[in-house]
Amino acid sequence: MDVVSPELNSLLPDEIMDTEAIAMEEELPAEHLAAPPQSEPEPQQVPMETEVPEIVSLCPATTSMQLTSASTDAQCSTSSGTQLLLAPSAKTTGPVVTQNLPKISSVTVPANHQLIINKVASAPAADGKSPGTAVLKPEGQKLLVAGLSKTGQPIMLALPHTWNKPATTQGTGDVKALPTQIKMVTTVGKPVIAVSSASQLMGSSTTLQAQQLKTLQITKKPPVSTAGPMITKLIITKALNNKGLSSPASAAPVVTGRVVTQSTPVTPPRTLTIGETVSTVPQNASGNSKVAISPLKSPSKLTVVSVASQSPNSPQKSVTLPLNMALGQQILTVQQSATTSPAKAGTSQSTAQTLKTVGGVGTSQFKTIIPLTTPPNVQQIQVPGSRFHYVRLVTATTGSTTAQSGGSTNTNPSIQPAKPVMMNAAVRMSVPIIPAQSIKQVVPKPLTSAAQVVTTSQTPQRLIMPATHLPQIQPNLTSLPPGTVLAPAHGSGNMSYAVLPAPYVTQIPQSAFVTLTSSSTFSTATPIQTQARLSLNGLSTSEATSRPRKPCNCTRSQCLKLYCDCFANGEFCNNCNCVNCFNNLDHESERLKAIKACLDRNPVAFKPKIGKGKQGESDRRHSKGCNCKKSGCLKNYCECYEAKIMCSSICKCMGCKNFEESPERKTLMHLADAAEVRVQQQTAAKTKLSSQISDLLTRTTPAITSGGGKLPYTFVTKEVAEVTCDCLLEQAEQAELTNQPQAVAERLILEEFGRCLRRIISFAGKAKTDCPINC
DNA sequence: GAGTTTGAAACT
């Protein structure tokens, strides 16, 4: 099992992981496997709240690591003598446990680096392997790894009692058994590997908590298992910087996830088979390297990286990274075929077949991210100039995929042919370090055409669907609404398009969309349908539907001119107050004409006005600049001000006060900030009040019951009173901040008090209503 | 909520 090759590592963004320090070795030198003394370490108690029993080894930059798949032993050796500890997967249940116990080939600790692996319980080496192999008992033992970072800070991780619990709880070794995790953590530039139960949270080590970590989590599917599934997750965590321990605030790094499958021409291809499924296929040591990187929004929330194994003969490897959508974690799934085998069009389907979303089965932490009704294909896309890899998730039957890849003229074996990218918002969000502008989408062309790429600069996806009955429109591809995807008309080089803004996909019921696509006359609807599904599924429904957008109020433009914000944003009107709106599917032809007209007038009409500067948001500026004359650019009339950016040299405004040093602007900003803070505080207070009341209701229901109906004041407990006071104080502060007269302030406070009372009464009444029988 | 102001978009 390979983890990360240096070549691959070089391609990975630092934000994700840095595997420079990890080199793979085929064999673990026995001399580096110093047997841990029999002395059993203290059964160190792992704080329950952390729930992360881990085995940690610290490896220096030169550390080599091997995950041997031939046995249950996980070994780590380092040329420098530093340690890497790989514990074998948790294994198994029942009777076979003792025969396939995970073994720790313990790690030697070099002079200055730390690793001390103390097996808690050693048993006679069942397989008689190298001395020094510690055999872990299946249950109730802790493996402690103690080490010191360069800074001298000790690292202590313990193997929990539940080391083998996953399998045990699964009884017969169900594939859904909670996998053991191996975490590789780099501390102070050294990778650390830890093993923990998959259901447990990271962060048991206070040392680790004190570092800014990034985690690569890999679920290892061991080779042939004679005693049930062996599931090991390898989490490679790297300190974001070498400041390591000096960054106390870095305990909870947000690491976006992605899965990378890649092989390198230099390093012998290796296969890291990851998955929770039981596999009887021996790990293919000659396969392509696979690396699964799991993002973590929080170190306490692990995202399983699952990599489905694939036929060794297949040049492409599929990787799926499930994530906990509920936690807002997202993934970027990356697939890359072997460099020696450029992606073949035909491989995508097999990819889809082998692509599995695993992990998390039976564990609430792990969820399938893309609940497509059909197995998705994952196509890798390499964006020029980007260190990131993107994938396109498509259904398997599309012919356009074949055409696109087949038509590619890219002859560079190291660069994948341009492929369509279907990046839904969720995916984009999952990798915030990827600017939206970098996302590129392929414009499907007739089957004989090479793929074209449209650079998008805005997150919403839009679909331009064939509409053969409509006037032909050949929009400037570079000027289409951002995110636009074009689909060719049926079997013809003459292209017609229907523009479907992304919101349409999310605005309309899925059934409606399905009807639309299924009834359309073009044969290449599959990609669109797929994208639609992705938009519906990949983008969380709540996110899609709740995305705030002001309803327009157009009365004369029919919402077909750029006056209309909906139209200007490439969106359909939805829940707007417009009159005689044509910005909908019912007026598709008119809408298309209007789009064309806008593009004729201004080829970049649909491009975002607020571009992104070179150095991030601070450099954002209006693409055209404003022309304000009377507002001083300090009102929302000004597009710059509205976008919360300062006017720039390209603005033609008069009397501009929207510049950095402007006192007026600062004053406004302060007021705005203060208002925002107040709103947040108020919201928090009210939420707290509601929570308190709810909690109180829960606890006081018996009293209500016994009392035959208590009056609302029953609910005015100390907690409620305190929260109510908070609300009142907040109101007072707000009045003070806004320089309200005392009378007004008093009135505001009283009104707030009235609201609090009403809420209390409301909850009280609700409580009585909710339990009419008992009360 | 009606009326006014404002500046972008559209038009000439």
Added chain:
DNA sequence: CAGTTTCAAACTC
């Protein structure tokens, strides 16, 4: 390209 008109959002009362 400049000037004018149209338009809808922002703003005021």
